[in-house]
Amino acid sequence: MALPHVLGVDLGGTNIRVAVLDANGSIGHASRTKTLSEQGPDAVIDRIADLIAAVAAEAGIGADIPVGIASPGPLNPRTGVVHYTPNLPGWRDVPVVSKLEQLTGRKVALANDGNCAALGELRFGSARGCKNLVYLALGTGIGGGVVTEGVLIDGKNGLGAEIGHTLVSIDGPRCTCGSIGCLEAYASGWAIQAEAMKVATTADGDRLRELATDGHIHAGVVATAAAEGHQASIAILERAGRALGASIGSFINMFDPEMIVIGGGVATLGEALMGPARKMIPQYSFVDMRRDVPVVYSSLGGDTGLYGAGALAFMTFD
Ligand SMILES: [Zn+2]
Numbered sequence: 001m002a003l004p005h006v007l008g009v010d011l012g013g014t015n016i017r018v019a020v021l022d023a024n025g026s027i028g029h030a031s032r033t034k035t036l037s038e039q040g041p042d043a044v045i046d047r048i049a050d051l052i053a054a055v056a057a058e059a060g061i062g063a064d065i066p067v068g069i070a071s072p073g074p075l076n077p078r079t080g081v082v083h084y085t086p087n088l089p090g091w092r093d094v095p096v097v098s099k100l101e102q103l104t105g106r107k108v109a110l111a112n113d114g115n116c117a118a119l120g121e122l123r124f125g126s127a128r129g130c131k132n133l134v135y136l137a138l139g140t141g142i143g144g145g146v147v148t149e150g151v152l153i154d155g156k157n158g159l160g161a162e163i164g165h166t167l168v169s170i171d172g173p174r175c176t177c178g179s180i181g182c183l184e185a186y187a188s189g190w191a192i193q194a195e196a197m198k199v200a201t202t203a204d205g206d207r208l209r210e211l212a213t214d215g216h217i218h219a220g221v222v223a224t225a226a227a228e229g230h231q232a233s234i235a236i237l238e239r240a241g242r243a244l245g246a247s248i249g250s251f252i253n254m255f256d257p258e259m260i261v262i263g264g265g266v267a268t269l270g271e272a273l274m275g276p277a278r279k280m281i282p283q284y285s286f287v288d289m290r291r292d293v294p295v296v297y298s299s300l301g302g303d304t305g306l307y308g309a310g311a312l313a314f315m316t317f318d
Pocket of ligand 1: 164165176177178179180182184
């Protein structure tokens with residue numbers, strides 16, 4: 001029998017979020033609690049289990065309804081172990097799935113937030129109805145997911161499809177992953193901010209310093225300045241956009257997707273970033289694949305983690 005609904009858990013950010021989602025992507029009962037990661041993995045997992053129990057009781061759903069979890073990684077979805085994650089300091093090889101299955105008595109599936117978001121876009125979002133998708137989460141870092149003929153492409157240990165760390169230039173800037181010249185080192189929130197900080201120390205940076213009322217020159221400040229016609233800011237976003245477009249061209253060559261979906265906070269910079277990207281895509285993709293690949297924005301917004309977790313549960317258990 002088809003599952004009428006599932007429980008989605010979003011472990012990104014500073015809150016644990018739990019919601020009931022139905023097969024059409026309607027979010028029903030939902031709740032959140034502070035993660036309080038400083039209390040250690042066991043306390044956090046207890047709090048996740050308590051929140052699942054509370055939301056399930058409130059929604060009146062049975063013990064047979066499964067749970068999907070979207071978490072930052074690296075993690076292994078095959079074993080259900082979170083290796084470590086920047087927003088949960090102190091976590092090392094935590095067996096989240098087995099612990100939660102014991103505590104809740106429910107079936108539990110785990111995947112990284114980028115892969116979950118790709119599934120969420122396919123089932124509930126901008127790529128609804130597609131079977132072949134490349135999803136990019138442009139945030140502080142860059143995550144994503146790749147789906148081919150309905151199957152998530154993530155490798156032997158589920159660690160693959162780190163498309164934010166696609167090589168753009170072997171002589172490029174240092175990346176957080178330890179490599180050089182990754183897409184993330186050009187087009188992520190931190191990379192745009194790093195370029196802006198360099199400009200801010202020069203005479204060209206006057207406007208950036210004025211706009212950063214709290215002294216924090218983030219990507220949004222660059223976008224505001226670019227919209228005013230500030231040339232140095234336009235150049236920063238063009239550089240990021242060109243790297244993004246070149247990478248998307250590569251993704252089209254590699255995966256022959258029906259659609260590219262762009263999500264995450266940096267995607268809200270819009271066409272100041274995506275305009276230069278769109279110009280580059282045809283130059284970097286094969287002539288017979290470059291036509292008609294729509295590059296669209298995510299429609300899931302701030303609930304991407306919950307939608308992704310729900311989509312994971314439906315895909316795994318339905
Ligand atoms: Zn990297």
